[in-house]
Amino acid sequence: MKPLSVVIPTLNESRSLPLLLADLARWPWSMQLLVVDGGSRDATVNVAHLAGAEVLSSPERGRGQQLRLGSANARENWLLVLHADSRLNPQWPEAVSKVINDPDNASQAWTFDFQVEGDRLMLRMLERAVALRSRWLQRPYGDQGLLIHRDLLIKAGGYQPLALMEDLDLVMRLNGQARIRQLGLPLTTSGRRWSDRGVLRVAWRNARLRSRWRAGEDPVLLADAYRASSISSRTRKHNDAAAVPAPNPDAGRSSPHRDQRRD
Incomplete structure (x- = not known):
């Protein structure tokens, strides 16, 4: 062998x-x-x-x-x-x-x-x-x-x-x-990079980078663009998660003060 x-x-x-x-x-x-x-x-x-x-x-x-x-x-x-x-x-x-x-x-x-x-x-x-x-x-x-x-x-x-x-x-x-x-x-x-930005967005980004490379653009600049888009997608995902309000443990309970105002 x-x-x-x-x-x-x-x-x-x-x-x-x-x-x-x-x-x-x-x-x-x-x-x-x-x-x-x-x-x-x-x-x-x-x-x-x-x-x-x-x-x-x-x-x-x-x-x-x-x-x-x-x-x-x-x-x-x-x-x-x-x-x-x-x-x-x-x-x-x-x-x-x-x-x-x-x-x-x-x-x-x-x-x-x-x-x-x-x-x-x-x-x-x-x-x-x-x-x-x-x-x-x-x-x-x-x-x-x-x-x-x-x-x-x-x-x-x-x-x-x-x-x-x-x-x-x-x-x-x-x-x-x-x-x-x-x-x-x-x-x-x-599948992490596909799930972070979405399949179509990642595929489109990659196709654009390949097209720019074939046109003679500097690979260093393309790598910077690639990293920037990856960081942007992770930041957006983090911000979306942070925007979701935390569950209220008192949700569904009646407030005695609210009940008093209602009377």
């Missing part, structure tokens, strides 16, 4: 990371586990150490820089790149091992099917749209994971140290050199 290097970029993922690490523990063969941290202020690094991961500290924040550092330090020929808020299907070891043990697959890249936690109808429609985009346009994004041979990654130019759009940047370069295929299993991503 060929060994595997897993690369996970992190930033304040102490809640999500343990779940992904538990999923990865299902791999029964040799694995190099690399967590590349972008300056977490929570317990992310401690969680990674406790799981036996090699932890690298990225000098700059941003997935592009983190993934570039992680892939450069990967020892094995096959790399599996995952976001920290992902959950793997229990059958993932069988699907991945089948791919990496076939030498013919080294010339292709592989991704999981996009799945978002939650039961809203709009999420199911989003998943179908992503499936069509991934299959027909060969445009899977980072939250679908990426299984790729080192030689193909190097041939495509590797991850660039971009503040945003590092996944789309790599996929577009891969499109001219290799076919991107599906592993046939879902990779479930956290």
Whole structure:
């Protein structure tokens, strides 16, 4: 069985990371586990150490820089790149091992099917749209994971140290050199950003950011816009919750003073 290097970029993922690490523990063969941290202020690094991961500290924040550092330090020929808020299907070891043990697959890249936690109808429609985009346009994004041979990654130019759009940047370069295929299993991503702003708003924001990136706008400015919109949505959600009046424990009780005025 060929060994595997897993690369996970992190930033304040102490809640999500343990779940992904538990999923990865299902791999029964040799694995190099690399967590590349972008300056977490929570317990992310401690969680990674406790799981036996090699932890690298990225000098700059941003997935592009983190993934570039992680892939450069990967020892094995096959790399599996995952976001920290992902959950793997229990059958993932069988699907991945089948791919990496076939030498013919080294010339292709592989991704999981996009799945978002939650039961809203709009999420199911989003998943179908992503499936069509991934299959027909060969445009899977980072939250679908990426299984790729080192030689193909190097041939495509590797991850660039971009503040945003590092996944789309790599996929577009891969499109001219290799076919991107599906592993046939879902990779479930956290639904937090979709629930905070709403599916349509997030999808529209992401589409606008991709359009601006293709037009040549600075990824640093796009990353700032992305973070600003995320902070705005969390603030709005907090304010909405704070605006709900607290329940009155005396509600429904008759006031003796009010009764006296009524008499």
